[in-house]
Amino acid sequence: MSTADLTPDAIGNARANRGLHLLSWLLSASLLALAAWLLHRYLGAMAWRDVTAALLQLPASHLLGALAATATSFAMLAVFDLLAARSVAPRCPGPLAAFAGFAAHALSNTLGFHALTGGAVRYRIYAGAGVTAGDIARVVGLASLGVGLGYAVLGAAGLWMEPAIAPGWGRPVGGALAALLLAMLAWLARPRTLRLHRWSLALPGSASAALQMLIGGIEMSAAIAAMYLLLPAAIAPSFVDFVPIYLAALVAGIASHAPGGLGVFEAILLGAFPAEARADVLAGLLCYRMVYNLLPFGVAALALAVFEARRRRSPALERA
Numbered sequence: 001m002s003t004a005d006l007t008p009d010a011i012g013n014a015r016a017n018r019g020l021h022l023l024s025w026l027l028s029a030s031l032l033a034l035a036a037w038l039l040h041r042y043l044g045a046m047a048w049r050d051v052t053a054a055l056l057q058l059p060a061s062h063l064l065g066a067l068a069a070t071a072t073s074f075a076m077l078a079v080f081d082l083l084a085a086r087s088v089a090p091r092c093p094g095p096l097a098a099f100a101g102f103a104a105h106a107l108s109n110t111l112g113f114h115a116l117t118g119g120a121v122r123y124r125i126y127a128g129a130g131v132t133a134g135d136i137a138r139v140v141g142l143a144s145l146g147v148g149l150g151y152a153v154l155g156a157a158g159l160w161m162e163p164a165i166a167p168g169w170g171r172p173v174g175g176a177l178a179a180l181l182l183a184m185l186a187w188l189a190r191p192r193t194l195r196l197h198r199w200s201l202a203l204p205g206s207a208s209a210a211l212q213m214l215i216g217g218i219e220m221s222a223a224i225a226a227m228y229l230l231l232p233a234a235i236a237p238s239f240v241d242f243v244p245i246y247l248a249a250l251v252a253g254i255a256s257h258a259p260g261g262l263g264v265f266e267a268i269l270l271g272a273f274p275a276e277a278r279a280d281v282l283a284g285l286l287c288y289r290m291v292y293n294l295l296p297f298g299v300a301a302l303a304l305a306v307f308e309a310r311r312r313r314s315p316a317l318e319r320a
Contacts, residue, residue: 054283069226076219084142106300112259150216158243230284
């Protein structure tokens, strides 16, 4: 189809989409450039022997706590897919849905491009169970909604408690965000459907959305705790003060489109601490990347390899 065949509205929409994509990539490039500059400054002023010493001094109990928090976080992420599959494709086996949720998040958290990576992993797993492409997209949409609600719940709670970095304005902003969440629950009291062209998604009711908020709050709290436990007690702020710092670093990392937010996440967390504490923070970050990113990534990759091997040995699954 040539440009001449398009309607003015279609041409306008295409131009708007190109503009949004350009803006997104400009934002990503700016975040990556700023992160690279900050990391160059921070790492240049740091002695690596101090980082090594901080790693060796990390208590084993804190490392075990971070592992437990990571397991809790990924278990809740798996539950999001389980609930979404029960709503959209009830004939899909529950363990398969939970596995799809875990694997999708474990790989996309490390590789980046959550929508593309997580969507591809879920399609490969769900398609073998006879779930259609449209229903897979709906599962992804509902699971992503749960994750987003987790961000919102922790953001509202953290700001409402008015951490040290948000004096005077944290409580009003947190209260406004909490009010928006309550208004959303009231709006979902009646059946609602999200429509995008020919694609539709039945939104969860108030009870289901409230459950997703609870699960999302637990998941995000566990993810934050995994990093928080790896900070030395001498430099760690209160957990309430750390919540908005972590969320800001996480959102910026996602916006950068860098794999796992690598570089951007680290730059923001390092910048939140004084220069004399950054070697200890970097040691915690290195442990966090291994515990929360590389370990689940390795487990998911191995589990997917076993899944594919079993699938190839089963002619029925291969035809599906």
